[in-house]
Amino acid sequence: MVGRPRSQEADTAILAAALDLLIEVGAEQTSIEQVARRAGVTRATVYRRYADKTTLLVRALEWSNRDNDPSFTGWRDVDHMLGDWAAHLAVPRNRRLLRRVYAARDDYPELPMTYRSVNSGRRAAMVRETLVHARDLGHLPAELDLDVVQELLTGAVLNHLGSHPDDEGFAMIKAYLIAIMKQMGYRPAVTMV
Amino acid sequence: MVGRPRSQEADTAILAAALDLLIEVGAEQTSIEQVARRAGVTRATVYRRYADKTTLLVRALEWSNRDNDPSFTGWRDVDHMLGDWAAHLAVPRNRRLLRRVYAARDDYPELPMTYRSVNSGRRAAMVRETLVHARDLGHLPAELDLDVVQELLTGAVLNHLGSHPDDEGFAMIKAYLIAIMKQMGYRPAVTMV
Numbered sequence: 455m456v457g458r459p460r461s462q463e464a465d466t467a468i469l470a471a472a473l474d475l476l477i478e479v480g481a482e483q484t485s486i487e488q489v490a491r492r493a494g495v496t497r498a499t500v501y502r503r504y505a506d507k508t509t510l511l512v513r514a515l516e517w518s519n520r521d522n523d524p525s526f527t528g529w530r531d532v533d534h535m536l537g538d539w540a541a542h543l544a545v546p547r548n549r550r551l552l553r554r555v556y557a558a559r560d561d562y563p564e565l566p567m568t569y570r571s572v573n574s575g576r577r578a579a580m581v582r583e584t585l586v587h588a589r590d591l592g593h594l595p596a597e598l599d600l601d602v603v604q605e606l607l608t609g610a611v612l613n614h615l616g617s618h619p620d621d622e623g624f625a626m627i628k629a630y631l632i633a634i635m636k637q638m639g640y641r642p643a644v645t646m647v
Numbered sequence: 648m649v650g651r652p653r654s655q656e657a658d659t660a661i662l663a664a665a666l667d668l669l670i671e672v673g674a675e676q677t678s679i680e681q682v683a684r685r686a687g688v689t690r691a692t693v694y695r696r697y698a699d700k701t702t703l704l705v706r707a708l709e710w711s712n713r714d715n716d717p718s719f720t721g722w723r724d725v726d727h728m729l730g731d732w733a734a735h736l737a738v739p740r741n742r743r744l745l746r747r748v749y750a751a752r753d754d755y756p757e758l759p760m761t762y763r764s765v766n767s768g769r770r771a772a773m774v775r776e777t778l779v780h781a782r783d784l785g786h787l788p789a790e791l792d793l794d795v796v797q798e799l800l801t802g803a804v805l806n807h808l809g810s811h812p813d814d815e816g817f818a819m820i821k822a823y824l825i826a827i828m829k830q831m832g833y834r835p836a837v838t839m840v
Contacts, residue, residue: 480754482675550753556809557750560743561673566809602826608810609802609827616749616759616805617798633795637831 467493468500472514477550481511481562512568518551519572528580532588532635533642535581540628543611546620553615578604588640595639603638610634660686661693665707670743674704674755705761711744712765721773725781725828726835728774733821736804739813746808771797781833788832796831803827 471492475484486507490497504510529535542548558565585603588594594603614630632640664685668677679700683690697703722728735741751758778796781787787796807823825833 480675482673553750553753557746557753559809560746560750570810598830599826602830605806605810605823606799606803606827606830609804609806610799611802612805612809613798613802616752617763617801630798633792634799637791637795637799639832 464493464495464499465503468495468503468510469514469517472510473518473551476511476514476554477547480554481507481558481565484511486510508562508564511562512564515555515565515568516572529584531642532584532593532640533632535584536631536635537628539611540624540631543614543627544622544624549615549620552611556612556615581607588642591643593640593642598638606638607631607634657686657688657692658696661688661696661703662707662710665703666711666744669704669707669747670740673747674700674751674758677704679703701755701757704755705757708748708758708761709765722777724835725777725786725833726825728777729824729828730821732804733817733824736807736820737815737817742808742813745804749805749808774800781835784836786833786835791831799831800824800827 468489471489472484475488475492484507486497486500486504489510490500493500500510504513529538555565555569581604582600585594585598585600589596589598589600610631614627618627618630661682664682665677668681668685677700679690679693679697682703683693686693693703697706722731748758748762774797775793778787778793782789782791782793803824807820811820811823
């Protein structure tokens with residue numbers, strides 16, 4: 455009982471250290487030793503919780519989604535959805551994490567798999583709902599294949615992460631995402647200024 | 648004079664070993680020691696040519712383009728261009744190299760920069776020419792922003808590399824690329840079966 459709070463503190467310190475290292479140096483260069491040192495615990499403390507580095511990084515990635523509001527049910531429209539994405543992509547730390555996860559595909563495939571499973575399901579359904587709604591309102595062409603649109607949007611984000619500077623800022627990123635949607639025939643009825 | 652052929656052999660062996668290691672284990676895990684061992688030369692032989700690992704990897708990446716036909720001046724149409732890309736993306740080794748280069752952005756930014764400079768210029772101009780030609784023929788909507796189309800195509804490739812299996816094969820990859828173009832209003836006059 456007495457040990458409980460301290461144990462939870464160690465839990466959090468370990469996950470935070472693992473996530474920081476994943477972002478800063480990537481999965482390959484992260485070691486249990488470094489995580490322990492940064493978290494201020496012994497290696498044994500880390501190993502008691504996680505059998506290996508991959509298990510720890512997967513858990514840290516799931517944990518990084520802890521702030522996602524479970525009561526959030528979706529965006530009002532495409533404009534708000536892209537605004538949300540742009541706000542996320544305007545934070546260099548978020549950009550780096552996304553690149554690290556993508557980069558892990560060959561050596562730590564569990565990381566992109568985890569990212570996908572965390573973000574698919576409920577979240578992917580909300581994206582789809584937003585697109586369907588826009589199509590119903592006539593803001594997207596009726597013949598659009600929404601599966602392909604979702605792949606294209608993922609690709610547009612990857613391209614942005616790969617070839618735009620990390621300090622581009624919210625407004626330019628949102629303009630980029632809207633330009634992408636417009637190439638697919640996106641025509642919002644009312645333009646918000 | 649007598650040393651010349653042996654020296655050129657060493658040159659090639661070093662570049663081939665560096666490229667293989669970049670593909671197999673990535674920039675971070677590649678070391679001059681490993682390159683030397685795999686090339687069958689001493690570390691000193693490598694260091695006489697390249698001051699450090701990054702310089703060597705950059706040169707290996709440039710060298711990987713050695714087979715590009717300098718007399719090639721462009722594609723007949725969008726269909727042939729996408730076919731060419733699909734053929735390239737159907738080779739797992741090519742896919743891995745592209746992912747390794749993208750993944751190097753945070754720690755070895757020289758690699759994606761080199762890749763871009765090798766592929767921009769003449770090659771990017773050929774892509775643009777193909778798209779302009781398609782637009783002139785009415786196969787692409789007149790109002791399309793071709794800068795955005797080029798970013799979207801890059802993104803579509805990155806998305807494919809990240810979330811499609813490496814053994815998908817030519818036909819499915821080409822169908823994917825064509826589906827992407829169709830979302831942007833691509834309507835070829837004659838459908839090749």
